[in-house]
Amino acid sequence: MVQLSRERLLRRGDAAYEQARRDAVWNERKPDRFPDVIVLADNERDVVAAVRLARSEGLSLGIRSGGHSWVGNGVRDGGMLLDLSRLQDITVDPKARTAAVQPAAKGPELLARLAPHGLFFPTGHAPTVGIGGFVLGGGYGWNSRRLGPACLSVEAIDVVLADGTLVHATDDTHPDLLWAARGSGPGFFGVVTRFHLAAHDRPRRVLRTVHSYPLDLRDDVLTWSYDLLEDLSPAVEFSAKVGFSPWLDRQTVTVTATAFCETDDDLLAPLEDAPFRDRAIRAVVAQETGMAELYDYADRMTPPGRRWALDGIWTDEPVEKILDAARPLFDSIPDTTSHVLWMLWGGHPESANACWSSQAKVYLSPNAGWTDPTEDLAHERWAHGRLAELQHLSKGLQFSDNNLADRFDHGLSPANSARLEQIRALYDPEGLFRTYMTPQESTTAYAAAGHTRTQ
Numbered sequence: 001m002v003q004l005s006r007e008r009l010l011r012r013g014d015a016a017y018e019q020a021r022r023d024a025v026w027n028e029r030k031p032d033r034f035p036d037v038i039v040l041a042d043n044e045r046d047v048v049a050a051v052r053l054a055r056s057e058g059l060s061l062g063i064r065s066g067g068h069s070w071v072g073n074g075v076r077d078g079g080m081l082l083d084l085s086r087l088q089d090i091t092v093d094p095k096a097r098t099a100a101v102q103p104a105a106k107g108p109e110l111l112a113r114l115a116p117h118g119l120f121f122p123t124g125h126a127p128t129v130g131i132g133g134f135v136l137g138g139g140y141g142w143n144s145r146r147l148g149p150a151c152l153s154v155e156a157i158d159v160v161l162a163d164g165t166l167v168h169a170t171d172d173t174h175p176d177l178l179w180a181a182r183g184s185g186p187g188f189f190g191v192v193t194r195f196h197l198a199a200h201d202r203p204r205r206v207l208r209t210v211h212s213y214p215l216d217l218r219d220d221v222l223t224w225s226y227d228l229l230e231d232l233s234p235a236v237e238f239s240a241k242v243g244f245s246p247w248l249d250r251q252t253v254t255v256t257a258t259a260f261c262e263t264d265d266d267l268l269a270p271l272e273d274a275p276f277r278d279r280a281i282r283a284v285v286a287q288e289t290g291m292a293e294l295y296d297y298a299d300r301m302t303p304p305g306r307r308w309a310l311d312g313i314w315t316d317e318p319v320e321k322i323l324d325a326a327r328p329l330f331d332s333i334p335d336t337t338s339h340v341l342w343m344l345w346g347g348h349p350e351s352a353n354a355c356w357s358s359q360a361k362v363y364l365s366p367n368a369g370w371t372d373p374t375e376d377l378a379h380e381r382w383a384h385g386r387l388a389e390l391q392h393l394s395k396g397l398q399f400s401d402n403n404l405a406d407r408f409d410h411g412l413s414p415a416n417s418a419r420l421e422q423i424r425a426l427y428d429p430e431g432l433f434r435t436y437m438t439p440q441e442s443t444t445a446y447a448a449a450g451h452t453r454t455q
């Protein structure tokens with residue numbers, strides 16, 4: 001059996017332990033949870049050794065790839081934290097139009113490797129998100145309205161199972177395992193060491209329209225956008241941000257539409273027909289852009305170095321009902337970093353070979369960002385508490401923004417949840433892998449103040 005060296009195996013109390021624990025979470029709001037052991041894997045052999053060690057020492061296993069879980073899902077109390085952040089290899093097979101990608105690889109690197117071959121992948125919007133958690137959790141990436149959530153482009157995985165074996169799993173060899181890997185997010189029961197992804201055609205060009213409107217038009221803009229979805233090509237991604245605009249130095253509602261164009265059709269034209277278009281304070285119209293610029297823009301929405309609390313609901317309810325119920329959320333945005341994201345998705349068809357299932361027309365997501373730890377509770381109350389008031393409208397949450405411990409919501413349909421647990425019982429009968437977080441595990445100020453999840 002491969003031995004893990006002292007540098008790669010850190011026990012609580014070791015000098016390098018605390019830095020490794022904190023580094024495992026991108027969010028500045030680090031959880032007060034302490035694994036007994038942290039393994040920094042260099043390669044697949046280390047992953048196998050770590051899983052076998054966890055089994056032999058009776059340690060349950062949490063996983064970190066890119067570290068972008070907002071709640072630091074991989075960092076749990078006790079047990080082992082398996083840190084895969086060094087596994088970043090990417091191999092492209094242009095003929096097969098596939099990429100074999102290790103879990104801590106990032107979107108920009110993957111796109112850079114695909115681009116020379118005219119290929120593309122719906123990577124996450126922020127440049128630093130790891131492929132691992134992103135793909136497993138569904139993966140709502142660039143051009144995902146047309147290309148589907150990233151998990152539906154998974155063709156196979158290399159995965160270390162609870163028994164310590166490394167297998168190459170495909171729909172033919174392990175259909176249940178692949179079904180679970182496509183969308184179970186932080187509930188997956190294995191360590192994926194490589195994703196074999198189907199690549200897509202690279203769009204011929206990318207255009208972007210941005211309109212910023214005064215805040216008094218908020219309801220008009222969101223209502224208009226809700227109806228606009230019917231007229232928008234799926235190759236157009238649309239979101240509205242309600243919050244402070246650093247360019248305009250005031251609160252605005254800013255709509256952004258990004259078109260991933262295959263033809264010369266003017267996919268963004270419908271935005272110019274907005275009935276209040278002449279009231280835009282700032283407008284960028286169908287400007288040619290590139291992925292580097294898009295990543296930069298996304299990175300500035302939720303910059304690193306802050307404490308973040310995110311939450312979200314999918315909803316298909318009539319727009320008047322959503323806006324009415326969401327008024328307290330919109331009206332109490334706590335500062336100039338925090339904002340509410342209104343994403344028009346529109347519903348991609350579910351797939352029989354994926355457990356991914358929860359989505360709707362609109363994704364409504366409060367993003368709270370701050371720096372002072374004494375303000376944790378106020379911001380978490382806004383993100384989770386205000387959203388809990390909209391629970392009756394929710395069709396579920398995105399595992400991307402999951403915070404099940406602080407506000408429970410369904411990330412999968414009831415039928416898929418039940419099937420997932422049956423498959424878990426086959427692959428991980430002793431519960432080696434940590435699954436979805438529970439309220440008892442939450443270390444947020446919100447949990448400490450006694451808030452419990454709604455179900």
Ligand SMILES: Cc1cc2nc3c(=O)[nH]c(=O)nc-3n(C[C@H](O)[C@H](O)[C@H](O)COP(=O)(O)OP(=O)(O)OC[C@H]3O[C@@H](n4cnc5c(N)ncnc54)[C@H](O)[C@@H]3O)c2cc1C
Nearest residue numbers: 065066067068069074125126130132133134140186192400
């Ligand atoms: C700034 C920012 C922007 C984001 N933008 C988007 C976006 O545009 N679209 C979107 O869909 N999501 C987005 N997310 C959410 C992100 O996709 C999820 O948080 C995702 O889990 C991050 O993946 P990770 O590997 O970086 O995270 P990690 O914290 O490393 O992983 C989260 C969990 O996923 C599971 N996991 C990860 N890797 C593996 C593996 N190799 N094997 C088994 N289980 C694994 C584990 O349960 C792990 O604890 C964003 C997050 C941030 C912080």
